Amino acid sequence: xxxxxAVSKHFGDFAALDRVSLCIDxxxxxxxxxxxxxxxxxxxxxxxxxxxxxxxxxxxxGVDATGLGTRxxxxxxxxxxxxxxxxxxxxxxxxFGLKVRKGPQRPGNAEIEAKVHTLLNLVQLGGLAGRxxxxxxxxxxQRVALARALAVExxxxxxxxPFGALDAQVRKDLRRWLRRLHDEMGLTGVxxxxxxxxxxxxxxxxxxxxxxxxxxxxxxxxxYDSPATPFVYRFLGNVNAVPCAVSxxxxxxxxxxxxxxxxxxxxxxxxxxxxxxxxxLSPDLxxxxxxxxTVMGPLVRAEAVLPDGTVLEAELTRDQKDKLDLRRGQExxxxxxxxxxxxxxxx
Amino acid sequence: xxxxxxxxxxxTRVASSVIPGFAPALGFTLFYLSLVVLLPLAALLLKxxxxxxxxxxxxxxxxxxxxxxGLSFGGAFAAALINAVFGLLVAWVLVRYSFPGRKIIDAxxxxxxxxxxxxxxxALTALYAPNGWLGRHLEPLxxxxxxxxxxxxxxxxxxxxxxxxxxxxxxxxxxxxELEEAAASLGADRLQxxxxxxxxxxAPSLLTGFSLALARAVGEYGSVIFIxxxxxxxxxxAPLLIITKLEQYDYVGATAIAAVMLAISxxxxxxxxxxxxxxxxxxxx
Numbered sequence: 001x002x003x004x005x006a007v008s009k010h011f012g013d014f015a016a017l018d019r020v021s022l023c024i025d026x027x028x029x030x031x032x033x034x035x036x037x038x039x040x041x042x043x044x045x046x047x048x049x050x051x052x053x054x055x056x057x058x059x060x061x062g063v064d065a066t067g068l069g070t071r072x073x074x075x076x077x078x079x080x081x082x083x084x085x086x087x088x089x090x091x092x093x094x095x096f097g098l099k100v101r102k103g104p105q106r107p108g109n110a111e112i113e114a115k116v117h118t119l120l121n122l123v124q125l126g127g128l129a130g131r132x133x134x135x136x137x138x139x140x141x142q143r144v145a146l147a148r149a150l151a152v153e154x155x156x157x158x159x160x161x162p163f164g165a166l167d168a169q170v171r172k173d174l175r176r177w178l179r180r181l182h183d184e185m186g187l188t189g190v191x192x193x194x195x196x197x198x199x200x201x202x203x204x205x206x207x208x209x210x211x212x213x214x215x216x217x218x219x220x221x222x223x224y225d226s227p228a229t230p231f232v233y234r235f236l237g238n239v240n241a242v243p244c245a246v247s248x249x250x251x252x253x254x255x256x257x258x259x260x261x262x263x264x265x266x267x268x269x270x271x272x273x274x275x276x277x278x279x280x281l282s283p284d285l286x287x288x289x290x291x292x293x294t295v296m297g298p299l300v301r302a303e304a305v306l307p308d309g310t311v312l313e314a315e316l317t318r319d320q321k322d323k324l325d326l327r328r329g330q331e332x333x334x335x336x337x338x339x340x341x342x343x344x345x346x347x
Numbered sequence: 348x349x350x351x352x353x354x355x356x357x358x359t360r361v362a363s364s365v366i367p368g369f370a371p372a373l374g375f376t377l378f379y380l381s382l383v384v385l386l387p388l389a390a391l392l393l394k395x396x397x398x399x400x401x402x403x404x405x406x407x408x409x410x411x412x413x414x415x416x417g418l419s420f421g422g423a424f425a426a427a428l429i430n431a432v433f434g435l436l437v438a439w440v441l442v443r444y445s446f447p448g449r450k451i452i453d454a455x456x457x458x459x460x461x462x463x464x465x466x467x468x469x470a471l472t473a474l475y476a477p478n479g480w481l482g483r484h485l486e487p488l489x490x491x492x493x494x495x496x497x498x499x500x501x502x503x504x505x506x507x508x509x510x511x512x513x514x515x516x517x518x519x520x521x522x523x524x525e526l527e528e529a530a531a532s533l534g535a536d537r538l539q540x541x542x543x544x545x546x547x548x549x550a551p552s553l554l555t556g557f558s559l560a561l562a563r564a565v566g567e568y569g570s571v572i573f574i575x576x577x578x579x580x581x582x583x584x585a586p587l588l589i590i591t592k593l594e595q596y597d598y599v600g601a602t603a604i605a606a607v608m609l610a611i612s613x614x615x616x617x618x619x620x621x622x623x624x625x626x627x628x629x630x631x632x
Contacts, residue, residue: 050528077532083525087547087630097533100543132630152533183386 001157002188003028007056009042016042018212019056024205028191029182031199034209035235041160043209047190048158061155073156076149080138080161082141084133086204089127090144091116096219097152115162119147122181139170146178159191163198175202196236200224208232230342234271240276240312244269244341251341254306256286258339267343275337276314278302278324285333288312293326302326304334388609395606406603411579412588416604417587418496420611423564426503431557434511440472440517441512456512458506464569471502472574494576499584502570507560514556518549535560551623558619565612 004022008015017039024030032040045051046058049070057066065073073197078247085093088127093172094116098107107115120126123143133141149157162178163171165202179202199206200220208215208223208231216228227233234241244253245266253269279285288304291311300321302314316326324332398406408411441453459467475482475492482493492498522545530540546553568586575582585608592601 001473046531050532070528071534071536073532075532077529079525079529081523081525083523083529085526085529085544085547087550096530096535096543100530100535100539134630148529148533 001059001061002190003057003059004043004047004058005044005057007043007058008044009051009053015212017046017053020177020209020212020214021056022207022214022217024188024190026188027181027186029179029191029202030202030205030207031203032190032192032207032209033194033196033199033235035194037211038209039212040194040207040209044158044160044190044192048075048077048155050077071272076152076153076154076157078142078145078149078157078159078162080164082133084141084144084148086133088132089129090125090131090133090136091120093144094147095203096120096148119151122150123147129235137170138166139174142166142174142266150187155188157187157189159189161192161194163193163195171198178202193216207343208235210235221263227270227340230268233340238273238313238315240271240273240311241268242271242312243342246341246343251339253312253336253339254286254310256306256334256336258336259341260283263343265343267341269339269341271312271336271339273301273313273315275339276303276304276312277335277337278316278320278326279333279335280315281331282333283293285335288328288332288334290326290328290332293328295321300326304332306334315339391602391605391609394602396599398603402599405604406600407607411583412585412600412604415583415585415588416578416607416611418499418582419565419608422496422499422503422584423561425505426500427557427561428562429500429504430507430511430560431553434508434556434560435515435553437508438512438515438519442516443557456509459507460509464506465573466629467505468502468570468573471498471505471570475501475574477526493574494578494582496575496582498574498576499571499582502574506567506570507564510559510563511553511556514552514559515549518552522548550586550624553624554619558616562612562616564607 002022002024004020006019006021007017008019009017020039020043022043032043034040042051046053049065049068049072050188055064057064059065060073060075070077082295084097088096093281095112098115101107116129120129123146125140125143125147128136128140133144142165146162148157163175166174175198191202200223203220205217206220206223207217210231216223216232219312223232224236227236230241233239242253243266244251244258246252247264251269258269258271278290281287286306288306290302291305292301292302292303295318298318300316300318302316304312304314306312314334324330394500437456441449441456472493473479475485475498477486477491477493479493482491485492488551490497492501526544526548527540530544535543566586568584568590571584572587575584575587577587586603589601589604592598592604
């Protein structure tokens with residue numbers, strides 16, 4: 001169990017972390033998700049002991065580790081750009097953490113060799129023990145870095161944008177592989193990412209961060225289905241953010257009734273594109289004009305303009321599009337299945 | 348020209364497109380090198396080739412010549428070693444720390460390049476002479492610097508320092524801090540991190556700096572002769588002996604010593620280059 005208690009960190013005038021508290025259960029894989037400058041990497045580095053917090057505490061397995069240096073934390077850290085030792089072969093890189101141990105803690109050479117062999121197979125690099133990092137691809141380097149971190153049997157594995165420097169396909173494969181690896185080893189892991197898709201796919205739990213604070217903590221489906229703040233709405237996936245007005249218990253977007261509201265006032269309504277349903281023109285329902293239809297593989301993206309000029313993006317299947325015979329300039333009716341309203345300005 | 352050779356030719360031309368034309372570029376390079384480097388050296392070897400075996404034996408058997416060569420190469424080697432250690436330290440401080448006056452210290456490093464060597468030699472002599480600022484305090488400790496082989500090494504250290512600092516500095520700048528953090532997260536202490544991670548990463552540049560400092564010290568004349576005292580067989584360097592022989596119209600002797608120096612220097616630099624090449628090949632870079 002990892003506990004972070006009211007941790008703050010400043011770099012000059014910039015508050016990278018502002019009283020952040022967090023609790024991570026044993027065996028979980030957690031994503032720190034946020035835009036650049038949100039403090040996610042700083043939090044990871046504080047967990048690793050590479051950075052010391054200005055205030056607050058970090059507890060690892062119930063023991064206060066706040067003042068402890070990286071060397072004594074037994075955490076594995078995987079760097080975004082791998083930080084492999086270029087003058088060492090793959091096997092020497094992986095063995096490094098074991099070879100630098102002193103006295104009785106240092107395993108024998110045969111033991112080290114066996115362990116390196118096991119790890120190489122685990123990261124599927126069996127035949128590459130003698131290669132040097134410059135002879136490997138990005139994905140292979142990343143897996144060497146992972147094996148090197150795992151060699152010291154860390155109680156916590158930390159990964160800084162582990163797939164950030166890889167191309168799209170390798171990235172997809174590698175993150176599924178990481179998820180399987182995590183399930184097999186049962187290690188507690190924390191990784192930093194700015195890619196919401198990556199966080200939702202790989203993590204057990206997602207911590208959404210913004211401007212040095214935590215916006216929301218939850219499972220991927222909790223985060224996606226019920227975002228707690230406008231920021232989380234905007235950051236996770238595509239969303240329509242349109243001005244709305246609430247009066248007399250009814251919320252309206254461009255003359256379209258979208259649900260109830262308890263507080264009167266103006267604000268912003270958030271509607272996911274797949275919650276915007278396009279129907280055939282019907283006198284009972286609000287109308288809109290189709291401005292754009294884009295076919296993207298199995299999905300179709302359409303933009304509908306409400307009478308007051310508000311544009312809503314809708315996502316529908318090829319089937320639905322064909323049934324409606326959707327095209328530009330067509331008049332349709334809209335129905336919003338689900339919308340979330342935040343009252344207030346500047347959202 | 349066969350058709351099969353055509354694609355190969357084209358590719359070569361594309362690959363070297365920054366400088367127009369491989370043939371004129373190589374031709375000019377060879378011409379320039381011949382004019383500036385090879386021609387004077389060839390003249391030297393030609394002159395030396397005219398020396399008979401008896402003459403070689405007499406010159407190289409002379410204890411004065413042997414000790415001069417020994418001092419030149421031994422002193423240069425010692426100076427280059429000292430420079431490798433302390434030059435690395437200077438480069439480290441300049442790269443890793445920012446402090447007031449860093450820019451000035453950075454500029455100071457280059458001064459031995461710019462100073463006329465005679466000025467350096469006179470300044471060092473004035474400092475280390477038995478009545479000089481430093482020599483006065485070293486003398487009671489039994490440490491004589493000026494007019495001894497030690498003085499020769501001091502002068503060689505002075506003129507060789509910039510080579511090590513300037514070759515190591517840019518490479519050290521490229522050594523990512525993340526490497527040190529990675530080593531620390533794997534449990535390495537500071538010494539282990541330095542000797543196993545940082546030093547191997549900068550070793551090629553350190554070796555280059557070492558060999559440049561060595562080469563410079565072997566060929567140094569101006570600054571050394573003032574502080575050396577030039578006692579034959581004790582603190583006389585080979586370049587000075589060459590001048591002495593020339594002044595005595597002993598052209599054969601001067602040429603022979605020069606040829607030997609050339610051969611040793613070339614072998615040393617070649618060995619360093621081969622070592623670097625072997626290292627690179629091993630790392631697959």
